[in-house]
Amino acid sequence: MPDRCIVFGCKTGYDSELRKNREDGVENPxxxxxxxxxLEHWRKKIPVPPEKVHLKSPVCEVHFEKQFIIDKHTINIGNVVIEEKRKKKALTPDAVPTIFPNCPKYCSVKVPKKRKSVSKQVQSPSKRRRVSRSTEKTLAENVTVEPEELNTASTYPDTCFLAALHKDTQKIRLPNSMWAYVSNDNSTIxxxxxxxxxxxxxxxxRVEFPNLTQHPLVSINKVKINIEREFNSxxxxxxxxxxxxxLESCPGCDIDDARSAKCVGYVKKTLVLGKPVIRCKFCSIKRHALQKQQSRCTNKVDKYRMKIxxxxxxxxxxxxxxxxxxxxVEACMKKLNDLKExxxxxxxxxxxxxxxxxxxxxxxxxxxxxxxxxRxxxxxxxxxxxxxxxxxxxxRKMLRDQTLALPSLRTLQRYLKKMKPAYGFIPATFELLxxxxxxxQEDEKHGCLLFDEMSLTSALSFNKSSLKVDGFVNLGDYTPSEMKEKPGDHALVFMYKPFKGHWFQTVAAFLSKGAVDGPILSKLxxxxxxxxxxxxxxxxxxxxxxxxxxxxxxxxxxxKNPFAYKRPSRAKGKQKQKESENTAFETLGNQREPVGLPHPCVAGRKIYxxxxxxxxxxxxxxxxCPNEKGATRDLKTxxxxxxxxxxxxxxxxxxxxxxxxxxxxxxxHxxxxxxxxxxxxxxxxxxSKDVADxxxxxxxxxxxGLADCGSTVAFIRKINDLVDAMNANTPWGSIRKETPCPPTANSTDATPGSSSNQTKYLTKNAREIIENFISYLIRWHExxxxxxxxxxxxxxxxxxxTLCSAIEVSNYLIDEIGFEYVMTRRMNQDxxxxxxxGVRQACGCNTHPDPVQFIQIYRLLSVASLVKPPRGSNITGAEMLQSLLSTHDVMSDKEKERHIQFESELDSLLDEGETIGAVDDLLEDSLTEGKTIDEKALRFFCGYVARKARRATIAKTCEECFEGLQDPHSTHQDNSLIDRxxxxxxxxPSEPLYNxxxxLETVIINTLLHCELHEDILERVVTNAQKYSYCEIGCETHNRELTKAVIRFYLTTRMIFACKQFNKKKNENADKRKKMKALVKQLHVIPS
Structure with a gap:
């Protein structure tokens, strides 16, 4: 058995407590x-988790009332009581721990003391209606009891007293005048x-004494009471x-005539707390339960009533x-209507x-x-x-929720169309610029031209506006003839960035196959x-x-590159080459090499x-740092x-x-x-300087390993100072005319009275740092x-x-233009x-957008910066936008000419040749070379063409034209795919439409088989289609217009499908190449 009490804070059974009791001579509890x-009662009383209280959990006697502890043996011998102390204390059957001194007071519950028994009970007589003696006498004489109501009884062995009782009934004293009796041969009642x-x-x-029954039969208020008593007098x-x-009769619960099933039927005339008991305890319990239930229902009804x-x-x-x-609102509306403009x-x-x-x-x-x-x-x-x-x-969300009165996207698109998503120099860009x-101001117009390339995913797409295939190499007038029919995969972007101001503007974008060659790049x-x-x-x-x-x-x-090393020819031999490697390079002298070219537009200026x-x-x-093979080479400086x-x-x-x-x-790193x-x-x-320190x-x-790091530290400090000088974006580190004096209190470049700013200004001499590093480069070369x-x-x-150009441009801007300083960060490609x-982010997860995606995003970003007015100017954004709308769009004129030409080609397509009624005549001339037409799929697509023509052509209003496009009662076997x-x-589709x-499908297949997809593929298809004649579709009034619309829609849609098929094949080939490269990297060459 465990020997320690489980109650929180109790020390009974612990070694320290046992030792203390032993020293003090105190008996252990x-x-x-x-x-x-x-067990369940103990778990509820003891303030510990219930799972810790089990059949073997000990609790000491400190936590029990004395009345629950049995510490003596009691022996009764006659009238003598003998008590003897127990060796081991015990508990009474109803013992429960209730005393917990080390816990909060609410955990300890006092057991109520046992009340003394009542020695004498006094009950006041119940109030009854007073009855006159004449009434009592009349009642006694008139009360009769029917013999049929008497109960038969079992045999009673001793009938002497009962026989005497029946004979001398009048001798028995009744309790009062309200009692009466009746006697017959069988019983006395x-x-x-x-x-x-x-x-x-x-x-x-009612009390009945049957002749042959051992016990009397008693009933109070028709409730039978079992009383076992024998009478001998x-x-x-x-x-x-x-x-x-x-005895008083028990009235029951007094609620809906309810009575407890255990009701005894009577109540002794006693007083409890000064009040008479009027019903038995069983009915009292049931009455209390009924009252509680009734109160609960009443409260619920009241609650719902209050809620309602x-x-x-x-x-x-x-x-x-x-x-x-x-x-x-009505008052505000009235007030608003009364307002004047x-x-x-x-x-x-x-x-x-x-x-x-x-x-x-x-x-x-x-x-x-x-x-x-x-408007x-x-x-x-x-x-x-x-x-x-x-x-x-x-x-779109603000337009849908009507947050503001916004114009529709189509309205804005008309403004954005002025900037065509096309490669090349757009005239509208320079007009708005x-x-x-x-x-x-004049000094705000000086800047630099940035150009760089971005990798794209080569893809083709058909442009319905220009009726050409986009995605081929486009370098303007400088596109080589052998590159015109190759898909582009690089975008060359030109950007203008001023030396003053925070704005920049892209001016042109070109599409190339790989990097643009140097001669073409110079021309652009x-x-x-x-x-x-x-x-x-x-x-x-x-x-x-x-x-x-x-x-x-x-x-x-x-x-020219003055630092280029000319390797000796092979004829001079390896020995001579080895000797030349240790010789000094050609010296540059004090004269610096030119780093600029004469300006092509203005004489006397240069472009650096x-x-x-x-x-x-x-x-x-x-x-x-180490190369791909992990090898490192020391750098000699x-x-x-x-x-x-x-x-x-x-x-x-x-x-x-x-x-x-x-x-x-x-x-x-x-x-x-x-x-x-x-x-x-x-x-x-x-x-960085932290690395050097x-x-x-x-x-x-x-x-x-750092004993000889002096040269490395010196090199790091030079590069760190050069980075600060060439990456300056504040006046502190910018290039100035000469070493300036400390800034005055009126200077805008420093806080007045700040010595730390003056020191910082003096130490950041970018010009001196750049000049020193140029000399360092020359010494390094020599x-x-x-x-x-x-x-x-x-x-x-x-x-x-780069360093020489930074100095030369700074001298030009400071001496001739009037710049106070030049921030060198404007000379990089950030x-x-x-x-x-921004372009990559706009394209989502695809880091390499295709040419169409790129040029569309390029247009949006270019327009956003182009229509913003200069800071501090009087011109507004609306005026800039109006200027964009008023610019002459040369590209739109070209597109209009192309559409007019396409319409004339369609007219000639319908005018030439004779009408052929059957398709079989074409089979002799078709050069499909293994390419066959799935006629079931083609008929299915013809049904789609008929539906589109119903929505977007004259067939929308002319029912006869629409009937000429379809044949709902056709039972042709090739229509099985449509039925399925x-x-x-x-x-x-109708037969004329299908023909x-x-x-057209035959011409498109033959054209794509005999020539590659190129920019003017649609024009080639239309030219080849003129070999055949075409029957007109629709009514006599609209047949030509409807036929042209059907041919136009099918040709443009088919060109879109051809571009998608080309892109799909190209992506599959690219995936195969990637897998092959991965396999080649995994191969290891085993030496023989």
Whole structure:
């Protein structure tokens, strides 16, 4: 048995408590376990989890009342009581723990003390109606009992007393005058009478002594009472009758004549708490239960009644509130109708201008009788256009929910159509750019031309507007003839970015197959420069990345690479080549190589070449880090050898510490993944000041591998300072004319009285840093050494040209244009990279959009920046939008000419040849070469053409034309596919319609088999289709118009299908190539 009490806080049974009791000489409390019948009661009383109380859980005697503990043996011998102390204490059967001193008071419940028994009970006599003696005598004489009511009884052995009772009944003393008796040969009956309020007499009590029955039969209020008593004298009978007289009849529950099934029928005349007992305990219990049930029902009814009352009150309140609001709206409407336009204008003048436009649009929409035909201001159209470009889904939601009075998407599309989604130089772009530059200052018009390429997914699509296939290489007038019929997979974008201001504008986009060649790129750049100069802006610099084709473009423009190493010819032998590797390079001298070309538009000006500086830093980092095979090469600099092992040692020394000296340097900086190779932030962190400081710190601490890191630290500090100088976006680090004096209190570049700002301004001398690094590059070039130990010549060349161009452009802008400083961050391609990021984000999960997706997003982003007015100018966005609408659209004129030509070709298609009634005549001339036409599928598609013609042609109104398109009663066997797929709505084509479609399909298949898909494939198909003649469809009035519409729809739809089929095959081939490349990478060459 466990020897410790389970009650919380009780120490009984613990070693410390046993030791203390032993020292104090105190007896240890006894422990008790519950019996099976006591377990549930104990679980309810003990304040511990119920699962901890079981049959073997001990509880000490401290938690029991004394009346529950048996500590003595009691022995009764006659009148003598002997008590003896028990060796082991026990509990009474009803013992329950109720004392818990270490728990809250509510856990301990006092057991009520046992009440003393009542020694004497006094009961006041019950009130009865007083009966006169004459009435009692009359009742006694007139009461009779029918003999049939007497009960038969079993044999009684001793009948001496009963026989005497029947003879001497008159000798028995009755309790009072309301009692009477009747006797016969079988029994003697005593009855107690009672007088009701209606002066009727009823038998309340009845006592019968049968002759042959052992016990009397007693009933009170017709309820039989079993009383076992023997009588041997008349005094005993009289006493018994008196006892019966003292009993009160139990009235039951007094609720719907209910009575307990255990009711004894009588109640002794006793008092409880000064009140007489009027019913038995069983009826009292049932009455209490009935009253409780009745009260519960009553409360429930009252609750629902109160709820109904509350709902009715709330309904009345809301009705009054609605009425008040309606009255208020009516009053406001009346007040609004009374307002004059001048008052409305005074109210609107208090709002911002854009909110005024929104309110005016809502007022105009409220005045309109119909939602169609609304008129909007140019400013509101401008705001809605920007909102549509930002988020088409948000615009649709606001239009659907009628949040504002917005124009429909079709209305906005008419404005956006002015900017055609087409590749090449769009005249509307430069016209609007010229309008934008009219309100700008002269120094705000100088900027640089950025151009870069973005990879696309080659795909073709048919353009219904131009009736041509889009997706082929489009380099304008410079497209090579051998590239015109090849799908494009790269987009070349030109962007203009000013040196002042936060805006930029894309001016053109071209589609190419791979990278654009240097000669073509130079021609496109010159034309873009000329168009921008013609629009009123100045181009002073070309910015591109370090790709080889861009270097070829520099060469085309006359920029030579002074750092190129000329390898000796093979005829001179390997020995001579080995010796030449250790010789010095050709010295440049004090004269710098030219980094610009004469301006093609303005004499006396120059265009300077610049490479994207972050791209150069990424190339420099890639030279130091391991290559694809994991090999590293030390870099030889004028300061010494720069080793990759220094970064490795720094990372190993710093990675295991909780507080790191260089926490930004991680393993990904040293061993980047494929997608991290061109990360600009990681490249800048690789050459950061924190890395240099950490190397010096661990070198002083004696970390292994950093003893010779002085040259690496010096190189890192030079690159870090150069990054700050060439990435300046604030006046502090910008290029200035000369070393300035500390800024005065009136200077806008520093906070007045701030010494820290003055120090920062003086230390950030970007011009000096760039000039020093140019000299460093020249010394680096002239330093003897192997080619493999030096920086790549293209990176060296790009750094030299970029830094020299930054100085030259800054001198031109400061000395001649009047710039106070030049922020060098405007000379990189960040804006163009952000533009490409926006295009990729707009295309969703596809990082390489197809040419159609790209040019559509390009148009939206270009219009968004183009229609925004310059900051601080007087021109508004509405005027910019109006300028866009008023521009002459040359491309629309070309499309109109193309449509007119197409219509004339269709006319000639119907005019030439004779009508052929049957299709079989075509089979002899068809050159399908294995390509067969599924006639069932073609008939199914002809039904689709008939349905579309019903909706979009003259057949919509002419029933005869519609009847000429279909034949619902046709039983041709090739219509089985239509019957199988139809649910009652598909149309069966007529034979004339099927003949026309069949001929066109034959021509399309033959054309696509004998020539590749190209831009003017539709024109080739129409030319080949003129070999056949076509029967006209429809009524005599509209047959020509309807036939042309059917042919036009089928040809354009079929061209769309051909482009989709081409894209599908191309994607399948691309997937096969990817799988083959993956398999080739897994192959290992086993040496023989």
């Amino acid at each position: 006894s422990l008790f376990t519950p019996k099976k019948e006591q 005593f009855i107690g009478l009672t007088l009701q309020n209606s002066n009727e007499v009823e038998i309340e009590k 008349s005094e005993a009978v009289a006493s018994f009758l008196k006892e019966i007289n003292d 009352k509350s709902v009715n009150n709330k309904k009345r309140y809301l009705s009054k509130k609605v009425q008040r609001l309606e009255d208020k 001048s008052q409305v204008k005074e109210i609107l003048d208090k709002l911002p201008s854009r909110q005024q436009e929104a309110v005016q649009a809502c007022i105009s929409a409220a005045k309109a009788k119909k939602p169609n035909g609304r 909007y201001t140019q400013q509101w159209i401008y705001e809605c256009t920007l909102l549509r470009i930002k988020s088409c889904s948000l615009y 010229s309008k934008k530059g009219e309100e700008m 750049s010159l034309e873009a420069t000329a168009l921008i100069e013609q629009a009123g802006f100045k181009v002073d610099m070309w910015v591109c990345d370090g790709a080889p084709w861009n270097r070829v473009m520099w060469t085309e423009m006359g920029i 070449m610049c490479s994207d500086f972050p791209h150069l830093i990424k190339r420099l980092k890639s030279r130091i 004028p300061d010494g050898m720069v080793k990759f092992s220094h970064w490795q040692a720094l990372l190993e020394a710093d990675s295991d510490k909780a507080i790191q000296v260089c926490h930004k340097l991680s393993k990904d 040293l061993y980047p993944h494929n997608y991290q190779t061109m990360n600009v932030g990681m490249a800048f962190s690789f050459f 950490a190397m010096e710190h661990y070198r002083d601490e004696g970390v292994k 330093m003897p050494g192997k080619v493999a130990e030096k920086i790549p010549s293209q990176t060296h060349y790009g750094l030299y040209v 804006s163009l990279e952000n533009f490409f990021g 797929k139809s649910h009652g709505g598909l149309l069966k 026309v479609i069949y001929k």
